[in-house]
Amino acid sequence: xxxxxxxxxxxxxxxxxxxxxxxxxxxxxxxxxxxxxxxxxxxxxxxxxxxxxxxxxxxxxxxxxxxxxxxxxxxxxxxxxxxxxxxxxxxxxxxxxxxxxxxxxxxxxxxxxxxxxxxxxxxxxxxxxxxxxxxxxxxxxxxxxxxxxxxxxxxxx
Amino acid sequence: xxxxxxxxxxxxxxxxxxxxxxxxxxxxxxxxxxxxxxxxxxxxxxxxxxxxxxxxxxxxxxxxxxxxxxxxxxxxxxxxxxxxxxxxxxxxxxxxxxxxx
Numbered sequence: 001x002x003x004x005x006x007x008x009x010x011x012x013x014x015x016x017x018x019x020x021x022x023x024x025x026x027x028x029x030x031x032x033x034x035x036x037x038x039x040x041x042x043x044x045x046x047x048x049x050x051x052x053x054x055x056x057x058x059x060x061x062x063x064x065x066x067x068x069x070x071x072x073x074x075x076x077x078x079x080x081x082x083x084x085x086x087x088x089x090x091x092x093x094x095x096x097x098x099x100x101x102x103x104x105x106x107x108x109x110x111x112x113x114x115x116x117x118x119x120x121x122x123x124x125x126x127x128x129x130x131x132x133x134x135x136x137x138x139x140x141x142x143x144x145x146x147x148x149x150x151x152x153x154x155x156x157x
Numbered sequence: 158x159x160x161x162x163x164x165x166x167x168x169x170x171x172x173x174x175x176x177x178x179x180x181x182x183x184x185x186x187x188x189x190x191x192x193x194x195x196x197x198x199x200x201x202x203x204x205x206x207x208x209x210x211x212x213x214x215x216x217x218x219x220x221x222x223x224x225x226x227x228x229x230x231x232x233x234x235x236x237x238x239x240x241x242x243x244x245x246x247x248x249x250x251x252x253x254x255x256x257x258x
Binding site for chain 2: 020021024027042045053059060101115116118122
């Protein structure tokens, strides 16, 4: 088990039903975490946006509006703040639903839906996904100090 | 039109409904004051894009004014800043129209 996974097992937990109304609780959880970690406003915004986009994806496309649960665990270590998002929906790697911006496409044909995943991925410095024991597990992290991003996006938010 | 607060999947339907109500009045130009928008995700961007499409279908324009830096950045990275006219501040002519005398 990785160090981050071990930390996740001990982190404060938020369990919410996979419903739209839970997004507010999720936002409060992430912002409280950001506050404890003393993240600057922009980094806190990036982490919140990424978690919002991934959990929105779980509600809309994972459980497809049906019943389910989302479990968040978050914490910080020396150089990063991380959030682990876990759900019991059918296996789905969020990166498979990614839609990159298409600035040359006429507005009439523009789609924004999949851009949520794009926004999530460019918002964080680290992202990983695994399907373990029947659970989707996405791990998102933002760095609190200088260092290269493992996501490697040029259009960092 | 002024939008304040947070736009996400939970609040987006309310914004969508407000757009629908506004567009029923037949405006040829809508400027959205986004200075009070503290958070906006891709769902919010989708609502804006949908409203823009509907405005264009009827020959109108929809513009965005005063987005906070984080919201402006989202417009940029989603490529939507190329389809919206984005004003740094509320256009002066609208301020005059809203506050005569």
